[in-house]
Amino acid sequence: MKSDIEIAQETKMKRIGEIAASIGLSEDDYEPYGHYKAKLSEELYVKTADRPDGKLILVTAVNPTPAGEGKTTISVGLSQAMNKIGKKTMLALREPSLGPVFGIKGGAAGGGYAQVVPMEDINLHFTGDMHALTSANNLLCALLDNHIQQGNVLKIDTRRIMIDRCLDMNDRALRNVVVGLGGKPDGVPREDHFRITVAAEVMAILCLASDLSDLKKRLGNILAAYDTDGNPVYARDLKADGAMTALLRDALKPNLVQTLENTPCIIHGGPFANIAHGCNSVRATKLALKLGDYTVTEAGFGSDLGAEKFFDIKCRFAGLRPSCTVLVATIRALKYNGGVPKTELTKENLAALKAGLPNLKTHIENMKKYGVPVVVAINRFYADTEAEIAAVKEFAESMNVPCEIAEVFAKGGDGGISLAETVVKTIDENESNFKPLYDEKLSIKEKIEAIAKEIYRADGVIITPKAAKAIDEITKLGYGETPVCIAKTQYSLSDDPSKLCAPTGFEITVRDVKLSAGAGFVVALTGDIMVMPGLPKAPAANIIDCDNAGKISGLF
Numbered sequence: 001m002k003s004d005i006e007i008a009q010e011t012k013m014k015r016i017g018e019i020a021a022s023i024g025l026s027e028d029d030y031e032p033y034g035h036y037k038a039k040l041s042e043e044l045y046v047k048t049a050d051r052p053d054g055k056l057i058l059v060t061a062v063n064p065t066p067a068g069e070g071k072t073t074i075s076v077g078l079s080q081a082m083n084k085i086g087k088k089t090m091l092a093l094r095e096p097s098l099g100p101v102f103g104i105k106g107g108a109a110g111g112g113y114a115q116v117v118p119m120e121d122i123n124l125h126f127t128g129d130m131h132a133l134t135s136a137n138n139l140l141c142a143l144l145d146n147h148i149q150q151g152n153v154l155k156i157d158t159r160r161i162m163i164d165r166c167l168d169m170n171d172r173a174l175r176n177v178v179v180g181l182g183g184k185p186d187g188v189p190r191e192d193h194f195r196i197t198v199a200a201e202v203m204a205i206l207c208l209a210s211d212l213s214d215l216k217k218r219l220g221n222i223l224a225a226y227d228t229d230g231n232p233v234y235a236r237d238l239k240a241d242g243a244m245t246a247l248l249r250d251a252l253k254p255n256l257v258q259t260l261e262n263t264p265c266i267i268h269g270g271p272f273a274n275i276a277h278g279c280n281s282v283r284a285t286k287l288a289l290k291l292g293d294y295t296v297t298e299a300g301f302g303s304d305l306g307a308e309k310f311f312d313i314k315c316r317f318a319g320l321r322p323s324c325t326v327l328v329a330t331i332r333a334l335k336y337n338g339g340v341p342k343t344e345l346t347k348e349n350l351a352a353l354k355a356g357l358p359n360l361k362t363h364i365e366n367m368k369k370y371g372v373p374v375v376v377a378i379n380r381f382y383a384d385t386e387a388e389i390a391a392v393k394e395f396a397e398s399m400n401v402p403c404e405i406a407e408v409f410a411k412g413g414d415g416g417i418s419l420a421e422t423v424v425k426t427i428d429e430n431e432s433n434f435k436p437l438y439d440e441k442l443s444i445k446e447k448i449e450a451i452a453k454e455i456y457r458a459d460g461v462i463i464t465p466k467a468a469k470a471i472d473e474i475t476k477l478g479y480g481e482t483p484v485c486i487a488k489t490q491y492s493l494s495d496d497p498s499k500l501c502a503p504t505g506f507e508i509t510v511r512d513v514k515l516s517a518g519a520g521f522v523v524a525l526t527g528d529i530m531v532m533p534g535l536p537k538a539p540a541a542n543i544i545d546c547d548n549a550g551k552i553s554g555l556f
Contacts, residue, residue: 004111005555008119011260019258023090023291030256033127036118039253040266040287042211048290054090055427056289056320058372059298060307061328062363063337063491063500065345068105069330070379070409071306074416075298077114077408078326078377078423080261081416082294087424090292091116091263094280094300095130095255095270096123097198099170099533102541106556108270112409114416116257116265120552129206130168130197130270132251136219136244137166137202141192143240144224145179148188154233158190160226162514164531168197172534195531199275202244204485204519206251207269207281208317215252216245218518223477232477234517254284261413264291273300274490275531277309277521282318294424301490303327303363304455311370312436312451313483313521321434323427325367325374326419328406329360329392331384337501346383353388357395358502362493364399366455371433373426376403377419380410402426440483444471444513447484448524452508456493462509467524470513474522483521487529495527 002010016038020030029047030038059075072093082089093116096108107123109116116122125131141163148156167174174194180187197203201222209215220236227233235241254268268284271277278300279285288295299306299314307325315322331353332345338356340349360376367374376396378389389405396403402422407415438450445463452458463471474480491497494506514523525531535541544554 003556004107004115005119005553007113008115008117008260009551011117013117014258014262016256019262019264020256022262023264031253036257037121037127038256039127039250040256042253045287048287051290053289054293054295055323056285057294057296057324057326057423058307058310058322059296059326059328060303060310060367061301062333062359063302063304063493065333065336065342066104066491069328069333070111071298071328072108073111073114073409074326074328074377074379074406075296076110076116076259077406077413077416078419079263079265079296080114080259080413081408081420082296082424083261083263084413085417085420085424087294087420088292089263089294089296090288091259091265092280092285092288092295092297093265093267094298095126095267097196097270097272098124098130098168099196099198101555102535102544103170103533103539104536106540113260113412114408115260116267117260118257120555122257122267123555127255129251129255129268132247133200133202133206134166134168134197136247137163137197137200139244139247140222140224140235140238140240141165143238145187147238154237155227155229156225156233157228158188161190162223162225164193164195164200166195166197166200170196170533170535172532175530175532196272196533198270198272199531201516201519202248203269203271204277204516206248207271207277207279208314208519209252210282212245212249212252215248216241218520219244221518223515223517252283254281254287273306273309275487275529277313277485278306279310279314282314285320286318303367304493305488305490307367308437308451308455309485311434312438313485315434316436316440316483317520321432322372323432324423325370325372326423327363327367327374327376328379329376330379330381331388331392332381334360334392339500348385348388350387350391353391356501357392359493359500360392360395361399362457362502364396364401369437369454371435373430373432374401375419375423375426376401377406378403380405380407441481444475444480444484444522448486448510451484451486456508457502457504458494458506458508460507462507464509464511467510467513474513474515477515479515479517479522484524485516485521486524486526487531488526489529
């Protein structure tokens with residue numbers, strides 16, 4: 001079978017002007033980045049403001065195997081299938097991070113015959129948004145260290161600096177570093193840290209900002225440090241917000257590309273869901289809703305992470321009302337949750353599959369709590385047997401949830417027709433009564449407990465003394481009534497990646513809480529989750545190459 005990159009490279013793409021014209025855009029509505037990519041103009045928001053919104057469809061999943069379960073592939077394939085059945089559909093996705101591209105999961109442009117293209121560009125530098133975010137974040141860090149070096153008028157306490165430098169690469173050696181070594185001209189020595197760009201607050205800010213003015217305000221609200229008297233020092237105090245906004249001016253504009261079947265796709269922003277809020281930008285989603293009758297979007301990892309944050313953070317801030325949730329399940333993920341080792345997932349094992357079904361049950365129940373109709377999509381892999389598929393369909397039906405097989409990886413839009421028809425039928429026949437899980441006016445601890453008990457099914461929450469102190473400080477600063485973004489392993493409903501399926505009798509341990517004042521939420525760090533991932537023993541980078549003609553190989 002052909003690889004993802006071979007399929008993508010053999011596809012005849014349309015020029016980006018044709019894609020733009022297919023959704024009613026003129027040449028003034030976009031800025032081409034080569035032949036097949038474009039930035040969408042600021043004026044387009046004004047032009048489409050009075051149009052009615054289309055229906056919003058969220059694609060999420062059960063707890064995954066380390067290789068992922070194909071949410072992006074299903075999202076792409078579903079959008080293609082929706083257009084095939086005559087529904088004007090847009091696709092809104094996140095931008096891939098270079099970390100997974102060169103790490104273990106590979107690219108994030110879909111797979112097989114359900115991809116967004118140009119695949120190589122999207123997975124690598126794309127339109128430069130990630131680099132702009134990295135530069136803006138690190139400019140703030142540089143200005144802070146320079147302020148300390150040049151006399152420290154703000155009396156910044158070097159032991160209480162709240163921002164990290166960032167890099168869009170898995171580099172565990174940078175998790176904990178010392179800067180300012182050398183001599184007096186080289187800065188003030190202090191402990192510092194790096195996080196991956198997709199987990200930096202500037203990424204969350206870009207994804208939640210409504211326009212340039214809002215972006216600048218949010219950037220200025222970043223809590224950079226505390227002074228020696230315990231008072232907060234914000235990015236605006238360092239006069240960093242203006243220059244950061246200048247660096248992000250173009251990055252704030254969403255990117256237009258296409259799928260293999262020429263479905264228009266807006267890709268913008270890329271926060272991880274295990275250590276960040278896991279959703280593409282509000283601007284991209286809102287624009288897609290104006291340009292199509294339906295918009296398909298996705299949120300990272302399992303529904304306990306991406307979907308929870310999509311509903312409780314993104315939809316709350318943006319006033320979005322989803323019409324349907326598509327819950328992706330794979331036979332291999334359910335067998336993995338049923339105790340089968342990664343090396344044996346291709347063998348039929350009905351006993352293990354049934355042992356893993358409680359994981360699917362929990363995700364279905366959790367999604368229903370938001371008042372949005374649910375459809376289960378079985379992302380079919382080549383090794384799945386008819387008996388295994390029948391068992392999942394029977395289980396979904398026992399929970400009164402529609403379930404369809406999706407073969408979009410192998411067949412493109414044609415492999416998602418039944419799923420598309422079921423999604424449309426579900427939207428037509430069921431009213432969405434969306435509501436967030438919790439009242440944001442609850443205390444930070446109460447909000448963490450609500451998520452832990454209702455979504456993770458934990459017995460309770462353990463707040464460490466360090467986390468309790470941070471919660472108290474954040475509340476005193478006036479940010480107690482903000483949503484909570486929980487950083488947690490993606491492999492388990494608990495904070496322990498070894499506890500698979502639907503664990504019971506556990507508590508969630510919150511070891512620290514960080515304020516993202518610019519983004520408008522607080523981040524609760526649980527378990528041993530890292531904000532700077534590391535590379536695996538055999539990283540994907542080892543097989544990626546480029547020949548003398550500039551043709552890239554090895555991306556998947």
